[in-house]
Amino acid sequence: MTDLTAEIVHATAQHLLIVGVAMLVATSAGIPIGVACVWNPRSGRIVLRLIDIIQTIPSLALFGFLIPLPLIGGIGIRTAIVALILYSLLPLVRNTVTGIAGVDPLIREAATALGMTERQRLMRIDLPLALPSIFGGIRIATVIAIGVATIAAAVGGGGLGTLIFRGVAMVDSTRILAGALPAAALAVAADLLFGALERLAARRLGV
Amino acid sequence: MGSSVVIDRATVGGSNGNAIVRDVSLRIDPGESVAVIGRSGAGKTTLLRLLNGLATPSTGAVVIDGLPLGEPGLAERRRRIGTILQAPALFPHRTVLENVGTVPRLLGWPEERIRQASAALLERLDLPFDRFAGRFPRSLSGGEQQRVGIARAMVADPPLLLCDEPFSALDPIVRRDLQDTFVALRDGGSVTLLFVTHDVAEALRVARRIVLIDDGAIVADLPAGDFVRSAHPLIHRFLDAARIPEAS
Numbered sequence: 001m002t003d004l005t006a007e008i009v010h011a012t013a014q015h016l017l018i019v020g021v022a023m024l025v026a027t028s029a030g031i032p033i034g035v036a037c038v039w040n041p042r043s044g045r046i047v048l049r050l051i052d053i054i055q056t057i058p059s060l061a062l063f064g065f066l067i068p069l070p071l072i073g074g075i076g077i078r079t080a081i082v083a084l085i086l087y088s089l090l091p092l093v094r095n096t097v098t099g100i101a102g103v104d105p106l107i108r109e110a111a112t113a114l115g116m117t118e119r120q121r122l123m124r125i126d127l128p129l130a131l132p133s134i135f136g137g138i139r140i141a142t143v144i145a146i147g148v149a150t151i152a153a154a155v156g157g158g159g160l161g162t163l164i165f166r167g168v169a170m171v172d173s174t175r176i177l178a179g180a181l182p183a184a185a186l187a188v189a190a191d192l193l194f195g196a197l198e199r200l201a202a203r204r205l206g207v
Numbered sequence: 208m209g210s211s212v213v214i215d216r217a218t219v220g221g222s223n224g225n226a227i228v229r230d231v232s233l234r235i236d237p238g239e240s241v242a243v244i245g246r247s248g249a250g251k252t253t254l255l256r257l258l259n260g261l262a263t264p265s266t267g268a269v270v271i272d273g274l275p276l277g278e279p280g281l282a283e284r285r286r287r288i289g290t291i292l293q294a295p296a297l298f299p300h301r302t303v304l305e306n307v308g309t310v311p312r313l314l315g316w317p318e319e320r321i322r323q324a325s326a327a328l329l330e331r332l333d334l335p336f337d338r339f340a341g342r343f344p345r346s347l348s349g350g351e352q353q354r355v356g357i358a359r360a361m362v363a364d365p366p367l368l369l370c371d372e373p374f375s376a377l378d379p380i381v382r383r384d385l386q387d388t389f390v391a392l393r394d395g396g397s398v399t400l401l402f403v404t405h406d407v408a409e410a411l412r413v414a415r416r417i418v419l420i421d422d423g424a425i426v427a428d429l430p431a432g433d434f435v436r437s438a439h440p441l442i443h444r445f446l447d448a449a450r451i452p453e454a455s
Contacts, residue, residue: 110296113259114309114359115286128300205299 004178007163012182015159018077018152019145019186022084026145027138030089034096034134035122048093055090059148062086063155080149080157087148088141095137099130132202139194146187150179209237209399210272210288210367212258217267219253227253229423230267237366240393240400242410242431244445245420251403254420255369258401259288271367286310289365289398291373295356297344303329303355304340310363321362328358332388350381357389368393370402374409386412407449411435419445 037044057065062083066073072082103126111121127134153161163179166172212235219228228250235241245251256262257269260281269276276284297306307325316324326336332354344352353373361368374382390413393400402413410417410431417434419427419442427439434442 104296106292106294106296107298109261110290110292111298112282113261113285113290113292115282115284115288115313116309117282120282120313125298 004175008160008178008182011158011160011163011179012186014077015146015149015161015183015186018080018149018157018159019084019142022081022088022145022149023138023142025081026085026088026092026141029085030092030137030141031096031127031134033089034093035100035127037093037097038100038126039118044097048097051090051093054086059083059087059151060154063151063157067155075156077152077157079155080152080159083152084145084149088145091137091140091144092134093137095133095140096130099133099137100126102133103129129205132198132205135194135198135201139191139198142190142194143187146183146190150183208366209239209397211235211237212367212399212401213268213270214254214257215268215270217257217264217269219250219257219262220265226423228257228262228264231420231423231425232267233418233425233428235399235401237399238397239416240402240414241416241418242402242404242414243418243420244404244407244410247405249420250423251405251420252371253423255371255401255403258367258369259285259290286313286363287365287367289360289363289368291357291360291368291370293372293375295344295352297352297355297359299344302341302343303334303347306344306355307358307362309359310365314363316363324362325358328362329355331391332358333384334358350377350385353377354385354388357385365398367399368401370400372404375404375406382409389413407445 033047037047054062063079066079066083067075073079107129108121108125111125116124149157149159150161150164152159153165160179160183164176164183167175167177167179212233214231214233217228217231218226221227231250231254233254243251243254253262257264258271258276260269260276263277271284271288274284298309301309304322304325307329308321311321311324325340329336329339334351334354339347339351339355344355347355353376357373374385377385386409393413400414402410404410404413411434415431417427417429417431418425419439421441427434427437427442429437435446437443
């Protein structure tokens with residue numbers, strides 16, 4: 001049992017690493033992409049459609065597509081992270097767009113009338129007011145990523161999926177649960193954490 | 208010294224192709240106070256928006272202090288134009304002090320100066336600094352919010368002040384108080400004032416010159432004293448509508 005415990009700890013840490021790196025990259029790309037979509041609505045719609053399409057690819061297939069690609073593909077953790085980034089983009093970009101679009105136009109106009117440049121308005125008004133929605137995007141993206149990351153084991157990405165795949169192969173439900181339960185717990189924890197941030201940001205805005 | 212304002216044959220088109228403001232010319236000297244009155248949809252707000260660049264003329268020009276208004280540098284110039292809108296539209300995530308300090312911060316004032324100027328103005332607007340500086344807009348009443356909006360527009364002493372029906376959403380008593388405060392502020396500083404309202408009594412209280420706009424064009428432009436004696440039929444209707452029948 002101690003062997004299994006050690007395995008669970010190791011797999012959980014690896015799982016967190018994959019999801020953490022993917023979310024960090026996806027967030028730092030997704031929010032600027034969202035802003036760009038708001039600023040250029042025409043190309044923004046095309047970008048959103050592309051990201052939509054990525055989301056419709058079954059996760060196992062997406063991993064499969066990535067394997068033959070040079071640089072980002074191959075067998076291992078890198079492919080897993082790239083796939084998770086692609087999956088996480090949709091909620092992040094969409095919620096950034098929704099959040100900014102939801103800012104009261106009178107407030108945006110007041111900011112312009114007072115003499116803020118577009119960039120100043122973005123940083124001081126639009127993004128802070130979009131924060132609850134953006135946190136919502138991070139929450140959804142993280143929960144999805146934690147689930148999808150279990151499939152990363154299929155391409156040698158490691159993580160809790162390793163235990164699940166091994167359990168399935170050995171018809172050993174203890175092992176399956178050893179992977180599935182921590183993954184579920186991580187998802188619930190992320191949901192609670194970012195849900196709290198979302199509410200905190202919303203309360204600060206009085207909405 | 209307030210700003211000089213020249214609108215030269217400006218036309219602003221609406222989305223449906225009709226002009227909202229048609230071939231309007233208006234010259235306002237430094238330090239003048241002008242009320243623009245007219246019925247709803249007459250083009251009052253659009254005329255005001257021309258003066259802070261929120262509306263762009265399709266033909267004609269807007270010149271403030273001898274310089275045509277427009278890009279580049281429009282944002283910087285707006286910092287010297289105070290705009291008070293009908294809805295105060297305070298920034299909900301910023302405290303009263305942060306809201307009021309918006310323009311000074313854009314102008315790069317040191318914190319201490321922002322604090323002092325904000326405190327002095329808030330006190331004049333009957334918002335004691337100690338009680339209000341740290342509060343968020345959602346905890347303020349409508350009248351308090353509108354006063355913070357006024358402070359936010361005026362704190363950096365803009366030489367041009369544009370007001371778009373700033374008191375129309377307030378109850379008549381608060382409204383009267385704010386009009387008085389506003390007149391005192393107007394008389395205290397040297398500012399050019401353009402005040403849009405559909406309320407003749409308010410126009411006569413805050414301004415010395417009245418411009419009547421109807422269907423996108425200026426139909427009368429008179430000193431306040433002449434306005435009340437004018438024989439113009441639309442002016443008559445405005446004055447009649449504002450008259451309170453005396454109790455018999």
